[in-house]
Amino acid sequence: MPKTDVVYSPPVLNAAGMLGFAPGTHGPVDLHRLGGFVTNSLSLRPRRPASSAGCLAFAGGFLLHTGYPNPGLIRALRQWAPAWERSPLPVLVSLLLQDVSEVVPMLEALETNPGVSGVEINLPSGAKPSDLLAVTRAAFSELAVVVRLPLDRAERMVQGIVNDLLEAGLAAISLGPPRGALVNPQGRLVHGRLYGPAIYPQNLSVTHALVSTGLPVISAGGVYSQAQVAELLAVGASAVQLDAVLWRNPGLVL
Amino acid sequence: MKLWQGTIREIRLGPSGRSAWIECPPQAQPAAGQYLLGWAFEDEDVPLAAPVFPAAFADGGFLAAAPIPKTWEPGTALILQGPLGRGFDLPVSSSRLVMAALGDTVERLTVLLPQVLAGGCAVAICAGCALPVLPPDVEIYPLDSLAEVLPWADFVVLDVPLSAFDRLKALLASPLPPGQVLVETAMPCGGLSECGACAVQGCRGPKLACRDGPVFSLSELAVFAG
Numbered sequence: 001m002p003k004t005d006v007v008y009s010p011p012v013l014n015a016a017g018m019l020g021f022a023p024g025t026h027g028p029v030d031l032h033r034l035g036g037f038v039t040n041s042l043s044l045r046p047r048r049p050a051s052s053a054g055c056l057a058f059a060g061g062f063l064l065h066t067g068y069p070n071p072g073l074i075r076a077l078r079q080w081a082p083a084w085e086r087s088p089l090p091v092l093v094s095l096l097l098q099d100v101s102e103v104v105p106m107l108e109a110l111e112t113n114p115g116v117s118g119v120e121i122n123l124p125s126g127a128k129p130s131d132l133l134a135v136t137r138a139a140f141s142e143l144a145v146v147v148r149l150p151l152d153r154a155e156r157m158v159q160g161i162v163n164d165l166l167e168a169g170l171a172a173i174s175l176g177p178p179r180g181a182l183v184n185p186q187g188r189l190v191h192g193r194l195y196g197p198a199i200y201p202q203n204l205s206v207t208h209a210l211v212s213t214g215l216p217v218i219s220a221g222g223v224y225s226q227a228q229v230a231e232l233l234a235v236g237a238s239a240v241q242l243d244a245v246l247w248r249n250p251g252l253v254l
Numbered sequence: 255m256k257l258w259q260g261t262i263r264e265i266r267l268g269p270s271g272r273s274a275w276i277e278c279p280p281q282a283q284p285a286a287g288q289y290l291l292g293w294a295f296e297d298e299d300v301p302l303a304a305p306v307f308p309a310a311f312a313d314g315g316f317l318a319a320a321p322i323p324k325t326w327e328p329g330t331a332l333i334l335q336g337p338l339g340r341g342f343d344l345p346v347s348s349s350r351l352v353m354a355a356l357g358d359t360v361e362r363l364t365v366l367l368p369q370v371l372a373g374g375c376a377v378a379i380c381a382g383c384a385l386p387v388l389p390p391d392v393e394i395y396p397l398d399s400l401a402e403v404l405p406w407a408d409f410v411v412l413d414v415p416l417s418a419f420d421r422l423k424a425l426l427a428s429p430l431p432p433g434q435v436l437v438e439t440a441m442p443c444g445g446l447s448e449c450g451a452c453a454v455q456g457c458r459g460p461k462l463a464c465r466d467g468p469v470f471s472l473s474e475l476a477v478f479a480g
Contacts, residue, residue: 020447028257028335029446040447049453049460055440061301062442066450069460186417196301224298247443248293248303249333251257 006118006144006171008035008090008239012229015220015243016041016094016120016148016176017068021076022083023091028251035239037089038120039080041096044106046072052190056182061196061222062244063182068096073106077113084115092146094120100127100135107141118144120174129157136168144171151199151221152178154206162213172238173210174218175203195244197222204231211236224248255446258282260292260332263315269384270359271320273309282334283316284308286365287341287436287469290334291444292318297325302442303335309361319361338444339468342366342434345409346373352407352431354380354400356418357438361386363413378403400425407431410472413438416454416463419477426478433472437463 013036019029023037031037050067057063070076073095084091093116095106103121110116121139123131132147139145147170149157154175158165165173177193184190200222207219219232220241229240260278276292284290284307291303300323309319326332344351344366351370353363360381370377371391379388382397395403404410404426410433414422417439443449445465452463455476461467472478 017449018443018447028255040449049450053451053453055442055451057301060299064442064449064451066453069448069450069453184417197299224301244301244442247291247446248301250255250335250446251333 010035011233011237011239013038013092013218013239013241014246015241016122018243018246021070022080023087023089024083029246030251031089034089036092036117037087038092038241039094040070041068041094041122042070042073042076043068043096043098044073044102045098046070046075047096052188054184054190056184056190056192058182058196058198060198061194063180063190063192063194064177065190065192070096073109077109081113081115084113087115090117091115092118092120092144094122094148096122097124097135099124100131100138103135103138107139107143111141111143116143118146118171120146120148122148122176127157129159129161132157133161133164133168136165136170140169145169146172146174146218148174148176150176150178151202151206155209158210158213158215162215165215170215172216172218174241175206175220177221177243178202195222197224200224200228204235207232207237208235255335255338255444256281258334260315260334262326262328262330262332265326265328266317268320268386270361270386272322272324272326273320273361274318274322274326275312275315276306276318276332276334277315278334282337283311284337285341286369287362287434288337288339289441289468290336290338292332292334294323294326294330294332296330297323300325303333303444305441305444307362307365309365311365319365320359335444339464340466340470342411342436342469344370344411344434345432348409349375350406350408351375351377352380352400352403352410353377353412354397354410355383355413356397356422357413357415358383360413362436363411364388366411367392378406397425404431409433412436415439416452423477430472430478434469435472435475435478436469437467439463439468441468
């Protein structure tokens with residue numbers, strides 16, 4: 001049976017992409033102040049950095065375009081599964097689907113790993129609500145299944161299928177960065193993920209809306225203070241993920 | 255990665271913009287070409303820490319090369335992550351060094367001058383940006399002269415924005431001597447997560463400037479191959 005009643009204590013995790021592929025490998029973040037660790041996103045096949053990878057600032061945040069570089073799930077398991085098993089925290093492996101059919105072989109590769117307590121699934125770009133439901137049903141396993149939805153699409157994606165998702169064993173919806181675009185100094189339009197304090201109001205609004213549907217929600221986006229963590233928990237978030245604040249001051253886990 | 259506390263002691267306005275004398279423990283001082291990520295406690299709304307490179311060294315701290323964040327003032331308390339990355343490693347045998355900067359500052363290169371001039375090395379700088387006051391021994395050339403100056407050198411150090419690699423290739427008409435390049439690019443995670451935003455094309459696959467650089471040997475990067 002899938003784990004649907006996952007509780008993170010404290011109810012604070014890192015967001016995918018913020019602390020690398022395994023806990024404990026990078027410096028000053030006090031892992032004991034987190035209730036769980038989310039890995040960088042792993043795809044079934046290796047991915048190289050985007051040819052125009054970069055980071056562009058805007059008022060209140062920044063845009064990140066990276067291409068989600070990673071060595072692929074199988075090589076990642078060889079390299080990091082021992083670290084996941086040694087982790088003092090529950091480990092959620094973040095999965096990046098190119099196609100919904102990839103979820104089954106990826107979960108089969110992970111299920112037997114004692115260090116993995118759950119997965120956070122990122123749907124392919126352009127995914128529809130029917131894809132969200134199909135992935136959740138296909139992800140039926142012993143692992144806790146969290147599906148990550150971009151902030152700007154989360155409410156639309158779950159509309160009308162909340163009960164179906166819960167019946168299918170979904171442990172939680174987590175919120176991913178919204179997407180946007182900026183013109184870089186060379187005059188090129190760059191699309192990417194948006195981070196920064198400017199994202200927080202959208203996060204709070206979407207968290208409140210999703211919690212109201214009955215879904216367990218792991219909130220994320222623009223959280224830079226303990227007060228904001230408390231606000232999100234107060235509106236009903238099950239847990240809160242920290243993203244770029246961990247890069248700004250990794251020693252000050254909130 | 256380690257965390258340190260630092261304090262801005264002085265702000266200077268130079269040809270490349272604002273630089274800052276940062277007081278910090280000796281273990282926090284980056285070597286030439288390395289960097290720290292710095293964030294001021296007061297900057298609650300700033301989304302990311304800023305990379306700071308050394309432009310000069312002194313007891314008790316270092317001069318952070320321009321540009322520095324606009325909100326940093328004398329007395330500003332900083333959290334400093336690092337030192338991060340790989341810095342310059344010049345061969346002791348070098349006697350004719352060319353420095354070339356394609357960006358807005360030469361300060362990340364001229365930090366090497368005390369060491370190389372003390373070793374008796376002759377130095378020529380090629381730059382298109384405004385220059386600070388330099389020792390009289392240093393010869394200065396416009397950036398467009400780089401291809402003519404390079405044959406004189408036995409080692410070259412470059413400071414190049416990642417976005418200027420195409421322009422660099424156009425300037426490098428002659429075979430290159432051995433050398434190193436500091437790749438200027440955004441490094442938002444400082445190596446903490448291998449996010450990939452600072453990816454540079456290496457001869458044997460992608461490299462991350464935050465962790466594998468920002469100083470690379472010329473032989474490591476695809477832009478200098480062939």
